[in-house]
Amino acid sequence: MEKSLKSVAINYGMYLGAILSLLTVIGYGVSLDLFTQVWFGITFIILVIVVGILSVVQSKKLLGGFISFKNAFTSYFITLLVGAIISALINIIIFNVIDPDASIVLHEKIIESQVERLQSYNVPAEAIAETVEKMEAQGNMYSVGxxxxxxxxxxxxxxxxxxxxxxxxxxxxxxSE
Incomplete structure (x- = not known):
């Protein structure tokens, strides 16, 4: 049964990776500005949580309606790990192999949107400048590292x-007693 639980989790991880990769490709193909939108990031977060929960639910069904804490967490974690690796590989391919310039443009757009967001919250100019300095010091967000x-x-x-x-x-x- 342990092997079946892992295969369920791996399958859901592949679904998650495919969905996250598809969203990344759509964002890249349609407009890099999508990556600066809060709702776009929240969509990724919700998808990860929902697919992780679905993996646990399916694993629980597979085990006859009963699942230990360890097996539930294992199912969730394997799904998350596989999905994250697939998504990361797609990001590396798009932003480091196919179009490295897009990662530079995207980095600039993210900094600009962060500045606009902070200004809308009336954050002092010194704090905004410090935030921009830190973001620039981090370098390319889409570097392999x-x-x-x-x-x-x-x-x-x-x-x-x-x-x-x-x-x-x-x-x-x-x-049973």
Missing amino acids: NILQSIIWQLAGFSVIGLIVAAAMKKNPPS
């Missing part, structure tokens, strides 16, 4: 959500 670092942070953040999902979804079989 930054993408790999992003995967680590995403795994950490979404794992917290995965722990909550696993706790909510776990259901142990009744003990």
Whole structure:
């Protein structure tokens, strides 16, 4: 059964990776400005959480309606890991191989949108300048190193959500006495 649980999680991870990659390709093909929109980023976050939950639900069904905390979290985490790796590979291919200039343009657009957002919140000019300086110091957000670092942070953040999902979804079989 353990192998089946992992295959379910891997399949959902591939679905997640395909969906995230499709959104990335659409954003790249339609307008890089999409990447600066808050709703676009929130869409990615919601998709990751929903597909992770679906993976746990499917794993629970596979196990006869019962799933341990460990198996629920494992299903969620494997789904997240596979999806994040696929998405990262697509980002690396698009922004480092196919069109490296797009990553530079996108970096500038993200800084501009951040400045506009901070100005709309009446943040002092010194704080905005400091934020811009930090963003410029980070370099290209879509460099291979930054993408790999992003995967680590995403795994950490979404794992917290995965722990909550696993706790909510776990259901142990009744003990036979």
